[in-house]
Amino acid sequence: MENVLQIVWLIPFLPLLGFLVNGLGRKYMPKAMVSIVGCGVILASFLMSIWVFIHVREGGGYVADYFNFIVVDKLKIPFALQVDELSSLFLMIITGVGFLIHVYSTAYMHEEKPEHFGRYFAYLNLFVFSMLLLVMGANYVIMFIGWEGVGLCSYLLIGYWFKNVAFNKAANKAFVMNRIGDLAFLIAIFWIIAKVGNANYADVIAFAKAGKFGASDITVITLLLFVGATGKSAQIPLYTWLPDAMAGPTPVSALIHAATMVTAGIYMIARSNALYSLSDLTMHVVTYVGLATAILAATIAVQQNDIKKVLAYSTVSQLGYMFMALGLGAYSAAVFHVMTHAFFKALLFLGSGSVIHAMSGEQDIRNMGGLGKKLKITSFTFLMGCIAIAGIPPFSGFFSKDAILLSAFEENKALYAVALLGALLTAFYMFRLFFITFTGKFRGTEDQAHHVHESPLSMTLPLIILAVLALAGGWVGIPEVFMKGGDKLSAFLSPVIPVKEGESPGHSTELALMAISTIAVLAVIAFSWFRFRGYQRKGEAQGLAKVLENKWYVDELYEKIIVKPLQQFGSFLNDVFERSVVDGLVNGVGRAVSYSSRQLRLLQSGQVGSYVLLMVLSMLLIFVLQFFLRK
């Protein structure tokens, strides 16, 4: 057992190898070769992940300790990888969805020059490596390496088309926002190390379980970790980078900004559940921040016209749901939703990519319409994704969202009501998107109408696979109500995430809630069908719609209250402090040195003998001082 899982280092190592090969050989390798290397390493990792998953299911988790990464006095940070129920699940999601997206990318990015094509795949592989490291690390430090790695790759991939200034700005924004969160995460790690003595999960959890953390310590640590998570997982107040991150290629959006990187925060909190369970304050903060994000992002999504922006806000909103679940202590529900979300959101993004590909780069849904007839596979799979995210049984989204809603209901009825509202909004904007894009009449130019075509097999095949997963992926978590011995997922995760205690609301309540949400969702879908099936372009939006279209003016607000004052403070420092104090100091030092050196130059006779004589005399002086005058 131990010997077998010791080779899990291969899982992250293979993508790293792919990164090196593609990155270094990008100028010399043809595109086909790059594709094979790029996809092959991920496939190999995926196969290994399945193998690891089977092993873990049979024999439990394992910590593979390789070498000491940092040794300072008593502090020892080993380079150790951990595979257990939680991380092996994430491994499968990352490598599986990642592989499909890699395959998809080979067709999507085919227009690029070979050199840039290689760069793209190198980044993609590096990203998968970082994400795997994040998930597999056996302590917070290794996780942090992966954490920073995904941040870096996100930056690189958002700014992939680096000749476009706006894209670069979006990349910078993502990077800076992530840094804010990372700082909090880093402080939290230091805090943990200061308290526990190292950063291994096992030790930290044992320490927490033993109740050795002080109440304020645990609150501060969990809050700091949460701030880190809001940066990576795009929660209020650090969410604005994610919609802008749509500047990157669409497969990147699917991989990073829907399926993997943004779930890092969820993973981190689920991994630290033992800490979070100790702090009620933090749990409430997480719940309400999650809920607020979910509602805010959903309202914004309702009025967006960029196909990818809609999906981006939808992602933010769904992440909000997950955080709400985390805050409610329903960790396994959150992880469950991460998994189903990975399937249908990757599907939706890839579908949108297929649409954009067909429309030759057009992203505004007002210029689309009626695409369902020409893009049969794309529109069908897209519909599957919409149904899944809206939460209609038996699609996967239904089960995972229902688990979250159920836990909200248990906590607080009002909470449930607001969450349900968010779910309805989700159904509304998703079907708005679907109907505007795929039904009605075509509203684009003649040229585009002529050009519209179904994507090649290497793009549609991942769509089909993901559609199947979006349908069936939720069945691992069918609740007890429908099937005896259901909810296999939380049972599987139970070694890492303890099953929530307390009486359940009873099967009848549960069924009633499901019925309510399903009927409400169907009603909303019908409403949007009537409203948007014959969509025509209208004038400027007015009133609330305008506010929503402009994303509640949050970006402008940030600009006003944070960026501008900082810039003014900076220019004030530049004008006053820099000019007079710093320059004065620097110039003064220079002048003083040049004056004194002019005086000291008289000592520089250039005669070696006199130098040595001076040296000996000084030695003499030092010895006399040392031995005779000190006492």
Added chain:
Amino acid sequence: MLLNIYIDWAFVLEKFLLVAVIVTLSLVIAMYTTYAERKVAAWLQDRRGPNRAGPFGLLQPLADGGKLFFKEEIIPLASSKFLFILGPSLAMITATLTSAVIPWGTSLHLFGRDISLQIADVNIGILYIFGVVSLGVYGIMIGGWASNNKFSLLAAIRGASQMISYELAMGLALIALLMMTGSLQMSVIVKNQVANGWHIIYQPLGFLIFFVCALAECNRTPFDLAEAENELNFGYHQEYSSMKLGFYLFAEYINMFISSAVMSTLYFGGYDIPFVNEAAWNIDANLLALIGFAVLMAKTFFFLFVFLWIRWTIPRFRYDQLMNLGWKKLIPLALINMVVTAAVILWLKK
């Protein structure tokens, strides 16, 4: 106060005698090597050689010595007198010093004492030889410089750089040997050969390099550039006359004798009697030691003969050829030999 000093007088006497015997022996042998040189030269050139003084001219070396003693002593006016005398003395001293670490045989058992036939069995024997050999340069350099003569100085510098250059290759060749024995102690090296066979079998290339270097170190033909008559009149000792000149010449022959002995000791088993297991003979140890000594002498005489033979056969190198041979051929060869030996030893030990 001085009376408290405890000294093992017998030990001192024993060593003193040994030194006296060995030094006298080297002197006598060197003396008769000059005779042999002439005889061999004559034989190779189909002449008769010295045959007037005594039977077969055997007293010739004595006659030469006498002549040198009685010749007029000339010390150049512009020279540094002290250094002028110091030069040949240094050459003579360094020539005789080397013999101290050569094991001339196993030990004799006389008057209830074990008398080792080696003056000093130090565990840095080979380094000692190197130290003394590297000092040999001074005799030449000081003599050459003190003569205050351009030719002497040039010859001295030639000789010195030649000796330094060839010392390197010599050392490298020996390192391969030392890796095999694992000791710098001469007696251990000989015992190792008695047990495992002569080193010439394992180190033919090393021996060849060592031999060439020994020729150069002794300033013998074909490397006698320091005294190349046709370029530098008579070399570094051209201002010398009488016994001081004699010392220089004599030192060369002693060097030849000692280096022959060193070669026999290092590569040809020293006092080991070839092809037989003398330990099984079951005869008196003293007799055995004497036989061993005789065997060593025989080997040494053979090499002495080779020295002479080469001198009268091979012409002199040009100076650049000499340096090329030393730096570009022998040193790389010795390096290769060293690395190969090391690899083989490592492989065998595995």
Added chain:
Amino acid sequence: MPIVYYLYLSLALFCIGIVGVLTRRNAIIIFMCIEIMLNAVNLLLVAFSKMHPPKAGIDGQLFVFFIMVVAAAEVSVGLAIIVMMYRRIHSVDVNFLNRLKH
């Protein structure tokens, strides 16, 4: 032998070296005086290495070995520099080496 004895000896040797450096102008002699100083230190190191028998002084002796290595390297480069200087100004007087002044 008392260690103090070696201390005084090497100290005297060292100071002789210093006096030599201070009083001579010939670069080569100055160089040789530096060698004397190095050897004074070596001597003291070897004496110190024998202060704590039986095993404790190996490091000291190896240190001496490395000092010799460095000294040899230093001499080869230093003499090359002196030769160079002689070729330039036809003298080895260090007092002519005052380019740094200008």
Added chain:
Amino acid sequence: MNITQILVGSLSVITLFSALMVIISRNPVHSVLWLIVTFFSISGHYIVLNAQFLAIVNIIVYAGAIMVLFLFVIMLMNLNRETEPQKNKWLKLAGVLSGGSLLLVIVAALHTGDIKAMAQVKEGDIGLIGTLGKELFSTYVVPFEISSILFLSAMVGAVVIGKKE
């Protein structure tokens, strides 16, 4: 007083005298020869301290190699006693005085401390080649290799500097 002390005493006298002669001799060649004597006497000290390896290495390296180089250079430059011009008398006096007072100060400093330690002579095997060699090629193998690189670079440097342009 035993024979070792007599030996060490006479060696010390030789050492100091010859070192003094190095700096007093007017002729550089004499200086070199006196320095060789100094090295020999220091090697003698090493032998008394039973540091055989260092003693012979001292002779090979210093007397056999370094001093030959010095001799070479001096002979090639043909330096005689006339080549060194007289130095300023006062500067010379200052040099001697400062060197001497340094000696005095340190001796006085040592004198106040009561040092009782003894150096082991004529015995102890740490100076033997086997012991040193094992240590040199195990603990100190990296410095050893580095010093060989140092040698190589010094050799290249000497050749580059000494070459005529």
